[in-house]
Structures are given as C-alpha cells and as structure tokens.
Amino acid sequence: MDGPAGVAGDPATQGLRWDDQHRFVGNCTQYPQHDYFYVNASALWVDVLVNFTTNGTFPGANLVIYGPDGFVLFAEPIYYMDYHTNLTNATKRGRWRMALGINSCSFEHPVKFVVSIEVANRLLAAPTTDAAKVTAGESIRIDGSGLGLTQGERCRFDRGDGSISPWSTNASITTTYSKAGTYKVRAMVNTSDGRATGWSEPLTVKVDEKAVPLPTADPIAVMAGALALVLGTVSLMGLLTREALRR
Numbered sequence: 001m002d003g004p005a006g007v008a009g010d011p012a013t014q015g016l017r018w019d020d021q022h023r024f025v026g027n028c029t030q031y032p033q034h035d036y037f038y039v040n041a042s043a044l045w046v047d048v049l050v051n052f053t054t055n056g057t058f059p060g061a062n063l064v065i066y067g068p069d070g071f072v073l074f075a076e077p078i079y080y081m082d083y084h085t086n087l088t089n090a091t092k093r094g095r096w097r098m099a100l101g102i103n104s105c106s107f108e109h110p111v112k113f114v115v116s117i118e119v120a121n122r123l124l125a126a127p128t129t130d131a132a133k134v135t136a137g138e139s140i141r142i143d144g145s146g147l148g149l150t151q152g153e154r155c156r157f158d159r160g161d162g163s164i165s166p167w168s169t170n171a172s173i174t175t176t177y178s179k180a181g182t183y184k185v186r187a188m189v190n191t192s193d194g195r196a197t198g199w200s201e202p203l204t205v206k207v208d209e210k211a212v213p214l215p216t217a218d219p220i221a222v223m224a225g226a227l228a229l230v231l232g233t234v235s236l237m238g239l240l241t242r243e244a245l246r247r
Contacts, residue, residue, distance in 0.1 A: 028111035032062075032101030037117050045195075046087040047118040050078065050100065056109025062101045068094025088195070124200030127157065127187050136180050136210045144171040144187045147200070152192030158199065160184040180209040 026033045048065070052058060058081055065074040065087070073096075074087060102111050125146035134140050147155055154167040157175075160183030165173050167190055177183060184202040191197070 025112070025114050026100070027113075028102040028105035032064075032099045034097060034099050035115070036095055036097050037119065045119075046096075047116075048085050048087070048098070049116045050083040051114045052078075052081045052083075052111055053113075054081075054109055054111045056106075059102060059104040059111065061103060061111075061113075064099045066097040066099070068096060124187060124189060124197060126201035127185050127203040129203065129205065134177070134205060134207045136177055136207050139174050139176050140205065141172060141174050142185055142203070144173075147171055147187055147189055149189065150192065154190045155187050156190075158184075158186045158188070160186070160202075160205065177205070177207045180207050182206050 046065075048063070050061075050063065052061070058079075061078040063074070063076055063078055063083070063085075064072060067073045074085070076085065098115070098117065100113065100115065102113075105111065125148075128143045128146065129140055130143070131140045142157055142159075144155055144157065149155060149169065149171050154169050155171055156167050157165045157173050159165070159175055159177075161177060165175075183205045185205055186199040186202050188199050189197045
C-alpha cells in the first residue's frame with residue numbers, strides 16, 4: 001500500500017484544509033504492514049487513529065512513524081483496541097512512512113485493523129495589495145484579509161527585505177521600501193491555541209526607482225538673462241558701428 005491520500009475537507013467551514021486523510025485496512029501478518037502518507041506544508045499536527053478488532057485476546061502491536069529523512073519520529077507499543085496519538089508541530093514536509101506490526105497472529109483469532117491518518121495544514125493565501133505601481137520611498141498597504149483570521153488569532157508579515165512585522169490581530173500593514181527591487185511578501189498565522197502555521201504563498205512586489213525631478217528654471221532669472229543678452233547684443237552692434245565710421 002503506497003500512495004498519497006487526496007481527500008480534502010472544506011476550508012470555508014473548517015478554517016483548515018485537510019491535505020491528506022489516509023485510511024487503509026489490513027490483517028494480522030507475520031511482518032509489519034507499511035504505508036506512506038504525505039505532509040505537503042508546515043503541518044499543525046499529524047493525527048493517527050488505529051482501531052483493532054479480533055475474536056480473541058488482543059495481542060498488542062507496535063507503531064513506528066518515520067519522517068521523510070528516514071529517521072524515526074515516533075515509536076510506541078499499543079495495548080488498546082482503540083489507539084490514538086497526535087504529533088504536534090510536525091513540520092517535516094515530504095513523504096512519511098508508517099509501520100504497524102501485530103505481536104502475534106493466528107488463524108483462530110485473526111486481528112484486523114483500520115488506520116486513519118489526518119495531516120492538518122493551514123494553507124494560507126498570499127497577501128494582496130491594491131497599489132498598481134510602487135516607488136521607492138512611498139508607502140504601500142499589504143492586505144492579509146485572505147488569511148481568514150478568527151478570534152484569538154494573530155498574524156505577522158515577512159516584508160521580503162529582511163524585516164518581519166510583530167504579531168498583530170490586524171491583518172494588514174503599511175510599509176515602505178527604501179530601495180528599488182523585487183520583494184517577496186509572505187504572512188504567517190498564530191492560531192488561538194498557540195500554534196504557528198507555515199508561511200503563506202508570496203506576494204511579489206516590484207519597487208521602481210524614485211524619479212529624479214528635472215531642475216526648473218527661475219522665470220526672473222530667465223528674463224534677466226534674456227535682457228542681458230539683448231543689451232549685450234545692442235552694445236556690440238554700437239561698437240561695430242563706431243568702428244566702421246572711423247574708417
């Protein structure tokens with residue numbers, strides 16, 4: 001059994017989008033059963049539920065969960081027919097592996113199990129801006145209303161210039177870029193139970209150079225220069241006329 005889940009919830013009603021909801025059924029065998037699931041973003045948690053059924057005494061089992069790097073993230077013996085564990089802040093993204101082994105098997109008393117795995121990610125929309133053009137030194141408003149903040153939640157913004165705004169219940173900021181360039185603006189949410197999501201998709205902000213105004217001429221100075229030119233021309237003409245008369 002190998003593959004991603006692909007069952008999604010309704011983010012409009014849940015506020016969370018279920019990237020993966022994996023469910024599979026197996027029987028007691030001599031070797032551990034393996035399956036894979038996927039964590040596609042910085043997860044708030046990974047929820048694992050295992051239900052066993054048998055017509056005899058439950059022999060117990062062992063559950064091991066490996067991260068995408070192959071290291072064991074969780075290993076625990078199971079003594080109950082209904083087992084549940086929750087891995088919080090499971091931020092390793094990629095292909096995880098779960099191994100479930102039954103301690104003993106028999107044809108007279110087979111053990112069946114159902115495993116459900118839910119990976120809860122808060123997928124954040126990119127911030128927006130209504131500024132059609134941004135110039136260095138001008139203020140720009142970054143809107144995070146698409147984050148869907150609920151009561152008790154806060155957000156912050158990575159401005160893309162190396163600075164991050166403080167946590168705030170206000171889903172927008174006003175900022176200024178001092179230099180021209182392209183900046184990737186992202187947002188993060190801190191949920192009401194104190195869990196931080198991953199960064200949102202980026203908003204690309206292109207900042208142009210500040211236009212250097214052309215120097216403007218002083219009208220009085222222009223008139224004075226023109227008058228001086230006229231007087232100089234008249235004076236030159238008079239001088240030339242006197243020289244011509246002497247000859």
